[in-house]
Amino acid sequence: QLKLVESGGGLVQAGSSLRLSCAASGRTFSQYAMGWFRQAPGKEREFVAAISWSGGNTYYADSVKGRFTISRDNAKNTVYLQMNSLKPEDTAVYYCAASITIYSDGSGNYNYWGQGTQVTVSS
Numbered sequence: 001q002l003k004l005v006e007s008g009g010g011l012v013q014a015g016s017s018l019r020l021s022c023a024a025s026g027r028t029f030s031q032y033a034m035g036w037f038r039q040a041p042g043k044e045r046e047f048v049a050a051i052s053w054s055g056g057n058t059y060y061a062d063s064v065k066g067r068f069t070i071s072r073d074n075a076k077n078t079v080y081l082q083m084n085s086l087k088p089e090d091t092a093v094y095y096c097a098a099s100i101t102i103y104s105d106g107s108g109n110y111n112y113w114g115q116g117t118q119v120t121v122s123s
Helices: none
Strands: 003-007 010-013 018-025 033-039 046-051 058-060 068-073 078-083 092-099 117-122
Touching: 003 092, 018 033, 018 092, 018 117, 033 068, 033 078, 046 068, 046 078, 058 068, 078 092
Parallel strands: 010 117
Antiparallel strands: 003 018, 018 078, 033 046, 033 092, 046 058, 068 078, 092 117
């Protein structure tokens, strides 16, 4: 079992930045590709960003490309999501997820999920 715990969410104004963290424990973190997803009220969960197990490959949703950066520190068993130029439409609960197979935008490829952290962006 891989346990994932997100942190770093909060209430910010449009144009601000936040950095989310996701700490992993229980299994070998470096074996997993990692992803960030988000879910806004009344909407389906959507892909945000993903990173390969080594950190050498990343993939972003078009809606966040150029504003968000995913990274990981395998020595610290942590994946990050740096969010810049935040917009009100970025408001959602953000989840990190781990995949033993491949980094992708498909939620079905992920085996473990965190509980989520709330990000609220005011206009």
